[in-house]
Amino acid sequence: MSDDTLMSTAFQTFLQQSPKHAKAWMDAVRALDAASALDAKTQALAYLAVLAALRLESGVPFHVAHAKQVGASRDEVISAILVGLPAAGNAVTQSLPAAIEAFDRS
Numbered sequence: 001m002s003d004d005t006l007m008s009t010a011f012q013t014f015l016q017q018s019p020k021h022a023k024a025w026m027d028a029v030r031a032l033d034a035a036s037a038l039d040a041k042t043q044a045l046a047y048l049a050v051l052a053a054l055r056l057e058s059g060v061p062f063h064v065a066h067a068k069q070v071g072a073s074r075d076e077v078i079s080a081i082l083v084g085l086p087a088a089g090n091a092v093t094q095s096l097p098a099a100i101e102a103f104d105r106s
Contacts (some may be wrong), residue, residue: 008058020051040070044060045080052095053084060095061102074103 015022036043044067051059064077072080081099084092 006062006106008060008062010058011062025043041067041072044070045072045076047097048080048099049083049092052081052092052099053088055094057095057098059076060098061105062098064102065106068103068106074100077103 014025027074033043038046044063046077048060048063051057051063062080065078077099078096081092081095
């Protein structure tokens with residue numbers, strides 16, 4: 001994923017202003033990704049569910065584009081965002097507009 005327009009300003013600032021920390025963070029992210037038993041699409045959809053449950057909307061556009069890139073459909077993205085409804089409540093719906101816009105745009 002290389003489209004910086006989908007990356008939050010906060011994360012772009014982190015990458016630019018603290019390159020050593022960013023490298024350490026990204027190394028950990030890659031190692032955790034490699035350790036996962038999930039296929040890429042399932043992992044991307046699960047990650048979207050976590051972002052929505054934790055109300056981290058700023059990361060949704062970037063990760064929706066990634067999910068689409070690895071084969072997720074629009075309906076799968078929407079379902080992933082909403083999967084947390086029973087446990088996290090309707091707060092997950094806050095991520096829905098950003099997810100739909102990012103999917104349709106990417």
